[in-house]
Amino acid sequence: MHEKPQTMLSHGTLPYPAGTLVEDTISERTGHLVGVIEERTKDGNRVVSRQAFMRPQGGGIEWDVPLERIKPVTETDKA
Template identity: 35%
Template sequence: MAPEPAVTSGVPVHEAPDADADPGRYEPRVHGTVVDTGSKKVGRIMGLVGPYAQLRPVGGGLEWDARPEDLRPATTTEALSAGVAVANARSRGECT
């Protein structure tokens, strides 16, 4: 069983893969926080269906499909930045 992701400011962040793991291959996991290199967006993996991963923006919103080969784990900085952007928009009344 995989360890639970660390949670920082409400944004789960998966730790870097084990040193023994293949460094060139990332296996997306549901609830992981990732960067979609195709769209340059940070999102959480909501599901893996067929050849696609369904991602949702960190603060919620419409899901989008991404190819798993276009995903990489978000760094702690990227995950926190996405969370802060949502909090700032919420404080300005741009989202609820």
């Protein structure tokens, strides 16, 4: 039986500046990028997952999505 490796959480590098308006490409929800949390293995420091934290425009409750699902909102997207 394989044991799940122990992991740790840490702040990750933002792909865009904090506050950038981004969109979740699956749900199409938009919000401001607040931060990134990475889950890494304790042995080997391998990235297991990366979550982007977003805050709705105008404020409200933050939510998280996998980092690979976000993209910046462009002027074309707003039209």
